[in-house]
Amino acid sequence: MGRYVVRRLGQLVVVVLGATLILFACLFVLPGDPVGQIAGSDKARDPAVIEQLHKQYGLDKPLVVQYGTYVGKLVTGDLGTDYTQSRPVAEILEPKLVNTAKLAVFAIAIDIVIGVSVGVVAAMRRYSIWDVSATFVTTLAIGVPSIVLGMLMQRLFVVELGWFPLIADGSFKSMVLPAVTLAIIDAALVAQLARSTMLEVLRADYVKTAVAKGLSRRTILFRHILRNSVIPVVTYLGISFGTLLGGAIITETIFNWNGIGLALIQAIQQNNNPIIVGVVTISVAIFVLLNLVVDLLYAALDPRIRLS
Amino acid sequence: MRGARSAKWVAGAIVIALAATACGGSDDNSGNSGGSGAGKNGGTFRMGITEPVAIDPYNAQESEGILVTDNLFTGLYEPTADGQVVPALATSKKASSDGKTWTFTIKKGTKFTNGEPVDAQAFIRGWNRVAQKSAASDVAYHMAGIEGFDEIQAGKSKAMSGLSAPDPYTLQVKLSSPDFEFYIKTTHTVFSPVPKAAGDAHNKAYNEAPIGNGPFKMQGKWEHNKSITLVRNDSYGLKKAHLDKVQIDILNANNGVTLEYQGFESGQYDWARMPTPQLPAAKAKYEPQGEWIQEDTNGMNYLLPITDNGPMKNPKARLAVSYAIDRDAIIKGVFQGMMTKSTTILPPVFKDVYQKDLCTSCVKQDKAKAKQLAREGGLKPGTTIELGYNTGSGHEEWIQAVKQQLEDVLGVKVKSTGKPFAELLADQQKPGATGLYRFAWGADYPTPDNYLFPLLDTASINKDSSGKVTGDNRGRYSSKQFDALVAKARSTADQAGRNALYKQAEKKALDDMALIPLWNRTQLRLVNTKKFADIRMDFHENPNLAEISMK
Numbered sequence: 066m067g068r069y070v071v072r073r074l075g076q077l078v079v080v081v082l083g084a085t086l087i088l089f090a091c092l093f094v095l096p097g098d099p100v101g102q103i104a105g106s107d108k109a110r111d112p113a114v115i116e117q118l119h120k121q122y123g124l125d126k127p128l129v130v131q132y133g134t135y136v137g138k139l140v141t142g143d144l145g146t147d148y149t150q151s152r153p154v155a156e157i158l159e160p161k162l163v164n165t166a167k168l169a170v171f172a173i174a175i176d177i178v179i180g181v182s183v184g185v186v187a188a189m190r191r192y193s194i195w196d197v198s199a200t201f202v203t204t205l206a207i208g209v210p211s212i213v214l215g216m217l218m219q220r221l222f223v224v225e226l227g228w229f230p231l232i233a234d235g236s237f238k239s240m241v242l243p244a245v246t247l248a249i250i251d252a253a254l255v256a257q258l259a260r261s262t263m264l265e266v267l268r269a270d271y272v273k274t275a276v277a278k279g280l281s282r283r284t285i286l287f288r289h290i291l292r293n294s295v296i297p298v299v300t301y302l303g304i305s306f307g308t309l310l311g312g313a314i315i316t317e318t319i320f321n322w323n324g325i326g327l328a329l330i331q332a333i334q335q336n337n338n339p340i341i342v343g344v345v346t347i348s349v350a351i352f353v354l355l356n357l358v359v360d361l362l363y364a365a366l367d368p369r370i371r372l373s
Numbered sequence: 374m375r376g377a378r379s380a381k382w383v384a385g386a387i388v389i390a391l392a393a394t395a396c397g398g399s400d401d402n403s404g405n406s407g408g409s410g411a412g413k414n415g416g417t418f419r420m421g422i423t424e425p426v427a428i429d430p431y432n433a434q435e436s437e438g439i440l441v442t443d444n445l446f447t448g449l450y451e452p453t454a455d456g457q458v459v460p461a462l463a464t465s466k467k468a469s470s471d472g473k474t475w476t477f478t479i480k481k482g483t484k485f486t487n488g489e490p491v492d493a494q495a496f497i498r499g500w501n502r503v504a505q506k507s508a509a510s511d512v513a514y515h516m517a518g519i520e521g522f523d524e525i526q527a528g529k530s531k532a533m534s535g536l537s538a539p540d541p542y543t544l545q546v547k548l549s550s551p552d553f554e555f556y557i558k559t560t561h562t563v564f565s566p567v568p569k570a571a572g573d574a575h576n577k578a579y580n581e582a583p584i585g586n587g588p589f590k591m592q593g594k595w596e597h598n599k600s601i602t603l604v605r606n607d608s609y610g611l612k613k614a615h616l617d618k619v620q621i622d623i624l625n626a627n628n629g630v631t632l633e634y635q636g637f638e639s640g641q642y643d644w645a646r647m648p649t650p651q652l653p654a655a656k657a658k659y660e661p662q663g664e665w666i667q668e669d670t671n672g673m674n675y676l677l678p679i680t681d682n683g684p685m686k687n688p689k690a691r692l693a694v695s696y697a698i699d700r701d702a703i704i705k706g707v708f709q710g711m712m713t714k715s716t717t718i719l720p721p722v723f724k725d726v727y728q729k730d731l732c733t734s735c736v737k738q739d740k741a742k743a744k745q746l747a748r749e750g751g752l753k754p755g756t757t758i759e760l761g762y763n764t765g766s767g768h769e770e771w772i773q774a775v776k777q778q779l780e781d782v783l784g785v786k787v788k789s790t791g792k793p794f795a796e797l798l799a800d801q802q803k804p805g806a807t808g809l810y811r812f813a814w815g816a817d818y819p820t821p822d823n824y825l826f827p828l829l830d831t832a833s834i835n836k837d838s839s840g841k842v843t844g845d846n847r848g849r850y851s852s853k854q855f856d857a858l859v860a861k862a863r864s865t866a867d868q869a870g871r872n873a874l875y876k877q878a879e880k881k882a883l884d885d886m887a888l889i890p891l892w893n894r895t896q897l898r899l900v901n902t903k904k905f906a907d908i909r910m911d912f913h914e915n916p917n918l919a920e921i922s923m924k
Binding site: 110111113114117118121149150151152157161216219220223224227230231232317318319321323327328330331334 | 598626631632
């Protein structure tokens with residue numbers, strides 16, 4: 066198992082290098098001078114100013130040199146300096162990463178609690194009014210884009226009812242709406258996934274055996290059914306944690322949540338390449354690490370799975 | 374100016390780059406000094422902006438950055454909302470008869486919030502700090518007229534030779550060429566004084582929490598993408614502010630306008646912009662309550678005809694186009710009536726020189742006149758006219774309307790082409806460009822010269838060896854009579870005389886239809902007049918924080 070983890074971490078390095086290389090090539094080969102325009106505007110900079118900035122950011126050097134420098138610094142945890150604020154990328158992104166992580170953890174918690182319990186209830190009471198409404202609601206939730214849901218909730222709960230603050234201040238209260246927006250689609254998917262895998266498990270022989278043995282309903286549900294049906298859900302959650310970033314761009318924009326999703330979209334609009342590369346590098350690393358955690362979790366959940 | 378070309382105006386979206394002017398926030402007109410005058414002190418004013426480029430005068434440039442910098446610093450002069458220039462720290466000004474040497478006396482005894490004196494050296498320090506090559510300032514070009522600017526920009530010196538202090542409260546500025554309006558330029562925040570504590574332009578600690586001499590001071594530092602908090606400067610040297618505090622949230626540009634509007638609706642903001650689709654509803658709700666501001670500000674929208682080539686070469690053809698456009702219909706249909714028609718080249722906010730309805734062809738669509746002028750101007754039915762605009766900024770709809778009107782009335786074929794802004798600019802600059810382009814402009818300082826000279830003077834065409842237009846006069850309008858009027862205005866020392874000449878120049882340009890005015894830059898805001906008194910929109914389209922008081 067130790068060797069397995071080491072090998073996977075080795076893969077992480079390769080993946081991160083590959084991702085940054087591709088990104089670097091894309092961003093820096095693209096036409097348009099990253100410092101030729103003033104951030105977010107159409108205003109052209111003074112040629113003297115451009116020249117000075119090129120020197121400052123090393124943009125006067127060939128792409129290969131720029132990439133080499135970037136990777137060299139990356140090893141020491143230095144993600145470079147951004148173009149609009151001239152501050153270290155790591156320093157800019159750190160608080161944002163924490164903010165996004167808070168939101169993501171909250172969202173995952175919602176996914177697990179709501180998703181799994183809805184799925185379990187629906188499966189246990191198959192074809193009941195609960196099951197039918199769960200299917201209806203989850204299908205609707207999957208169908209409504211989170212941007213629509215987010216804006217509707219903002220309008221209703223912030224402007225009309227005044228239950229939540231408009232601008233996130235980091236409090237728990239201000240996290241609720243963005244987290245729900247971020248979580249809702251995944252929660253619905255988790256519910257449907259949990260329901261279908263549970264239905265499969267319910268038909269399994271070992272469940273019938275357990276029932277025949279006269280075990281309590283509770284023991285059957287938690288020890289035999291849930292444990293066996295949770296593996297696909299864990300896989301899904303592992304992947305979705307990574308893709309939460311995509312949802313975070315929309316959610317963070319709607320609620321002005323100062324996270325890396327917002328940082329990414331702003332950086333793209335401003336040609337602020339160091340931030341773009343920084344966000345992607347970090348999220349690739351997180352994604353790979355989470356997949357590793359998921360794989361390790363498999364083994365814990367199902368002793369039949371061997372890591373090698 | 375630059376910037377105003379950014380096309381984001383019409384959509385009511387974020388105005389980035391209205392690099393206008395200003396310093397200080399005190400208003401000499403209302404006459405009460407000390408924070409306990411007519412208005413009641415206290416209160417926290419809350420609003421949202423998008424992340425500024427800088428709040429340090431060395432690089433503050435767009436409306437948002439200017440909002441903060443302007444309230445942290447007070448310079449020699451400041452612009453008023455109606456395009457006037459009034460003294461701030463300057464107690465007198467004198468230009469030499471050749472217009473090349475300016476002498477300002479500075480109010481004695483005022484201080485920065487760290488106790489350092491605001492004297493002539495503080496100004497010299499501030500100006501040199503901006504002009505340094507290493508500062509790489511986007512706004513240093515405003516100082517280009519000062520002697521020694523080229524040397525300091527080239528990194529050959531650390532100070533501009535044109536700046537001196539004959540005594541501690543006298544500032545002398547030598548210019549490399551005559552400029553009787555130099556004092557007007559000093560209204561820009563880039564001409565702010567700074568204390569010794571400022572260090573150089575890349576002093577991070579100062580960039581994030583500038584120590585100034587303005588009506589407000591920073592509370593804490595600039596929390597990037599989160600907030601900026603200002604509190605009243607109780608030791609301010611001019612008329613003190615009334616507000617205790619200004620809480621500025623930094624919103625993301627993609628959703629900022631919506632957030633501002635929702636913030637206002639839910640009582641969390643006292644000042645807000647509105648998303649365009651919400652305008653009619655917002656107006657219906659808030660105008661009767663006196664919480665609606667509608668102002669034509671420092672900015673104009675035009676069609677730019679290419680006057681040296683193609684179908685728009687003949688002034689009569691340009692007049693025909695102007696007569697053929699039904700501005701009222703477009704404003705009603707596309708802008709929901711939230712714009713005002715423009716009938717001048719200079720904006721109505723420049724009250725001293727505003728000549729309403731100077732452009733007779735702009736006042737009302739006249740199909741018969743348009744057809745007749747088209748015939749006389751050689752604009753035959755079937756002629757193809759290029760109409761260029763930039764995409765992604767909400768121009769599509771009205772461009773389509775203009776195209777349709779021109780085709781219907783004149784029988785011409787209009788080829789409208791949308792391109793990203795940078796490409797559109799390149800098209801306009803290209804030798805051999807023809808037809809019409811969408812165009813907008815706003816001035817850096819409140820002077821007609823900042824419209825007329827860059828947009829229409831022959832010297833501003835500035836073709837390079839390939840024939841590419843590098844100046845801002847991309848319509849290539851060239852008239853000896855116009856140039857002479859502008860030159861005469863520029864060499865006239867007294868302002869009334871200058872303005873009279875600028876008015877004549879504007880008339881000449883409109884007689885030739887050198888630019889085709891469309892609509893003014895109309896700005897709309899919601900303001901909390903239930904809680905606050907004396908709220909107005911200033912020259913930079915920001916709230917006049919230094920004057921607002923509690924009700």
